[in-house]
Amino acid sequence: MKEIRRVLSVIVTNEDGVLSRISGLFAGRGYNIDSLTVAPVPETNLSRLTIVTCGNERVLEQIVKQLHKLIPTYKVIESGEFVEKEMALVKIPLNEDFNGLDAMLKAYNGTIANSGENFIVIMVADNAKRIDNFLKTVKRYNPIQIVRSGSVAMDI
Amino acid sequence: MDLNGSQMVIEALRRENVSVVFGYPGGAIMNVYDEIYKQNYFEHILTRHEQAAIHAADGYARASGKVGVAFVTSGPGFTNAVTGLATAYIDSVPMVVISGQVPISMIGTDAFQEIDAVGISRPCVKHNYLVKDAKDLPRVLKEAFYIASSGRPGPVHIDIPKDVTAQIAKFDYPQKITMQTYKPTYKGNSRQIKKVVDAIANSSRPILYIGGGAVNSGASELVREFAKFTGIPAVETLMARGVMGDSNPLLMGMVGMHGCYSANMAMSEADLMIALGSRFDDRVTGKLSEFAKHAKVVHVDIDPSSIGKIVDIDYPIVGDLKNVLSDMMPIAREKVKRAKYQSWRDLLKRYDEIHPLGYSDNKNNIKPQWVIQRVGETLGDKAIISTDVGQHQMWTAQFYPFSRPRQFITSGGLGTMGFGFPAAMGVKKAIPEKISINISGDGSILMNIQELMTAYESNIPVINIILNNGFLGMVRQWQTFFYDKRYASTDLSRAQPDFVKLAESFGGRGFRVETKKEFDEALKEAIKSNVVCMIDVNVDRLENVLPMVPAGGTLYNMMLEYKE
Ligand SMILES: Cc1ncc(C[n+]2csc(CCOP(=O)(O)OP(=O)(O)O)c2C)c(N)n1
Numbered sequence: 116m117k118e119i120r121r122v123l124s125v126i127v128t129n130e131d132g133v134l135s136r137i138s139g140l141f142a143g144r145g146y147n148i149d150s151l152t153v154a155p156v157p158e159t160n161l162s163r164l165t166i167v168t169c170g171n172e173r174v175l176e177q178i179v180k181q182l183h184k185l186i187p188t189y190k191v192i193e194s195g196e197f198v199e200k201e202m203a204l205v206k207i208p209l210n211e212d213f214n215g216l217d218a219m220l221k222a223y224n225g226t227i228a229n230s231g232e233n234f235i236v237i238m239v240a241d242n243a244k245r246i247d248n249f250l251k252t253v254k255r256y257n258p259i260q261i262v263r264s265g266s267v268a269m270d271i
Numbered sequence: 272m273d274l275n276g277s278q279m280v281i282e283a284l285r286r287e288n289v290s291v292v293f294g295y296p297g298g299a300i301m302n303v304y305d306e307i308y309k310q311n312y313f314e315h316i317l318t319r320h321e322q323a324a325i326h327a328a329d330g331y332a333r334a335s336g337k338v339g340v341a342f343v344t345s346g347p348g349f350t351n352a353v354t355g356l357a358t359a360y361i362d363s364v365p366m367v368v369i370s371g372q373v374p375i376s377m378i379g380t381d382a383f384q385e386i387d388a389v390g391i392s393r394p395c396v397k398h399n400y401l402v403k404d405a406k407d408l409p410r411v412l413k414e415a416f417y418i419a420s421s422g423r424p425g426p427v428h429i430d431i432p433k434d435v436t437a438q439i440a441k442f443d444y445p446q447k448i449t450m451q452t453y454k455p456t457y458k459g460n461s462r463q464i465k466k467v468v469d470a471i472a473n474s475s476r477p478i479l480y481i482g483g484g485a486v487n488s489g490a491s492e493l494v495r496e497f498a499k500f501t502g503i504p505a506v507e508t509l510m511a512r513g514v515m516g517d518s519n520p521l522l523m524g525m526v527g528m529h530g531c532y533s534a535n536m537a538m539s540e541a542d543l544m545i546a547l548g549s550r551f552d553d554r555v556t557g558k559l560s561e562f563a564k565h566a567k568v569v570h571v572d573i574d575p576s577s578i579g580k581i582v583d584i585d586y587p588i589v590g591d592l593k594n595v596l597s598d599m600m601p602i603a604r605e606k607v608k609r610a611k612y613q614s615w616r617d618l619l620k621r622y623d624e625i626h627p628l629g630y631s632d633n634k635n636n637i638k639p640q641w642v643i644q645r646v647g648e649t650l651g652d653k654a655i656i657s658t659d660v661g662q663h664q665m666w667t668a669q670f671y672p673f674s675r676p677r678q679f680i681t682s683g684g685l686g687t688m689g690f691g692f693p694a695a696m697g698v699k700k701a702i703p704e705k706i707s708i709n710i711s712g713d714g715s716i717l718m719n720i721q722e723l724m725t726a727y728e729s730n731i732p733v734i735n736i737i738l739n740n741g742f743l744g745m746v747r748q749w750q751t752f753f754y755d756k757r758y759a760s761t762d763l764s765r766a767q768p769d770f771v772k773l774a775e776s777f778g779g780r781g782f783r784v785e786t787k788k789e790f791d792e793a794l795k796e797a798i799k800s801n802v803v804c805m806i807d808v809n810v811d812r813l814e815n816v817l818p819m820v821p822a823g824g825t826l827y828n829m830m831l832e833y834k835e
């Protein structure tokens with residue numbers, strides 16, 4: 116069976132140990148986590164985990180069912196359309212030639228987030244595939260450091 | 272009402288109608304034990320090892336269908352309990368296990384007898400809690416009993432720090448409970464149920480593949496009735512022994528690695544497999560690519576994650592088997608014609624006649640299978656049979672005439688040696704009017720032998736029948752078949768205890784048996800004695816469990832005999 120990438124939005128009770136239940140489930144059953152983002156859902160007792168995973172159809176079906184089986188799981192959103200965004204921070208030395216950087220930032224919803232005596236930090240937010248592309252292109256500025264976030268997703 | 276954490280535990284158990292608990296005290300759980308001492312709502316049985324406390328609660332739960340309860344202390348008390356939790360979890364046994372923990376202020380400091388108990392138990396339980404405030408205890412205790420016994424049952428672990436067991440808070444025990452995030456599905460989808468009936472009506476070789484879920488659901492009566500009026504033959508997994516009843520003409524016997532010929536052939540040649548609360552364990556399916564090759568598959572299970580986990584399912588139904596079968600019954604009565612499967616039933620009967628389950632009895636020594644048949648003939652429904660793990664377990668599953676569910680208590684999924692004796696104690700506490708027998712091996716019995724003391728002290732007259740082959744027999748069998756008889760670390764004959772003296776030294780009775788006549792006498796005497804007993808039966812050392820589907824082999828390619 117074919118490996119498929121999937122974004123899961125998991126709504127759980129915001130309580131002690133819930134993250135270890137989920138990461139333990141993935142580790143114990145040999146499922147992949149490509150990225151994981153957690154934050155409370157505003158004005159509720161719930162948290163949202165956005166998990167990017169991959170596997171064949173049977174594995175993905177099991178992942179969803181096993182997530183449901185955890186007692187604190189309220190909802191697993193797997194299908195339908197998502198707006199999906201990741202973020203990346205890139206630190207670039209100031210002595211680089213910034214030719215073309217502006218256009219690139221524009222194309223990837225980017226800005227200059229901060230700067231120092233001899234570096235700038237740029238920030239971009241986009242879907243995972245495009246972040247991949249951006250990080251390839253940004254290499255030409257010899258970045259000192261790259262930090263990439265997990266995905267956040269919203270079903271529409 | 273204001274109570275301290277320990278009193279809350281007692282009060283919750285009282286309200287949950289708990290009548291017996293098993294456990295072992297220690298520093299972190301002493302406050303709770305102090306309250307156990309003061310109350311007389313329930314009896315506390317002091318086992319001699321925490322593992323045994325959990326297995327005893329487990330045996331209690333399996334025999335009665337009620338929630339088993341056990342207490343252990345922090346650190347080593349808890350780690351000793353882990354095997355028991357894992358055993359209960361994989362066999363879906365409802366239990367609540369409460370452990371002590373170091374005080375909250377000391378958690379994370381590597382304090383004396385501190386271990387991350389919920390971290391360890393997480394993959395071995397249905398759910399667990401670390402209670403950080405006594406005000407949460409009433410809810411947690413209520414939820415624990417509810418979660419353990421609802422949906423697909425399972426053990427729930429509650430870890431309570433010592434200061435919380437002394438902390439005073441308001442005790443408001445919820446009468447009823449609904450949980451935002453946990454709502455098992457009990458009712459099957461009615462459209463899907465209709466489709467299944469149509470599939471049955473259109474099939475020519477249907478088979479009921481009955482698993483432990485049928486026992487948990489309390490559906491055996493319905494399963495029997497359904498089989499009877501549809502005329503569909505059935506096979507049982509290890510966990511389902513007794514659901515159809517031994518004398519049922521539609522029962523083809525046990526399926527799987529040591530299943531009988533007709534049952535395994537029925538599974539292989541069926542055109543419609545109807546899985547009822549079974550989970551397609553590898554010990555049942557053998558090689559998956561050959562499993563149920565010609566069959567459409569129906570799967571009824573209360574646990575959605577069981578469905579489609581191993582095998583693709585054509586007709587999934589999530590629900591409680593009892594509900595699903597009752598909904599199915601009236602439709603099936605209209606549409607399914609018993610006569611249609613006559614030739615299929617005849618074929619399976621022929622299979623059974625060609626290769627019936629059996630063994631060749633012998634004048635010179637006692638065959639282990641004979642012992643089990645003999646116990647069955649002598650006691651039948653009067654006994655509840657627990658086992659340890661190994662050849663003796665498989666022979667018990669094959670040869671004991673189980674007539675009802677919850678009569679056979681065995682560790683199926685985990686295969687835990689040392690389970691049988693403590694479980695049989697739990698059985699006796701749950702159903703005192705039945706004779707509680709543990710059929711064990713000379714290897715397994717030593718894994719919880721200290722329970723002789725518990726059984727003696729607490730007047731639990733379990734009869735341990737040791738099928739003594741001087742081997743870790745099941746492993747020896749694999750070595751015979753697959754390792755050119757290199758008996759690495761399986762020969763136990765060079766050093767054995769005197770089981771008779773051993774039993775006597777704990778205050779019980781012991782019997783050594785070399786002949787069939789001696790066995791009959793020993794069994795009679797053991798029942799009369801009304802004290803914990805060990806019957807050490809010297810059996811044929813090299814007997815093998817057959818048929819056998821080698822691991823990863825195909826179900827229809829059974830080894831039916833072993834030739835040197
Ligand atoms: C705790 C544990 N350790 C190891 C095993 C592996 N094992 C399975 S059967 C068996 C042999 C059991 O020997 P015995 O109790 O004498 O039973 P027999 O097979 O001889 O009837 C062993 C070692 C196990 N199932 N459980």
Ligand SMILES: [Mg+2]
Nearest residue numbers: 712713742744
């Ligand atoms: Mg043995």
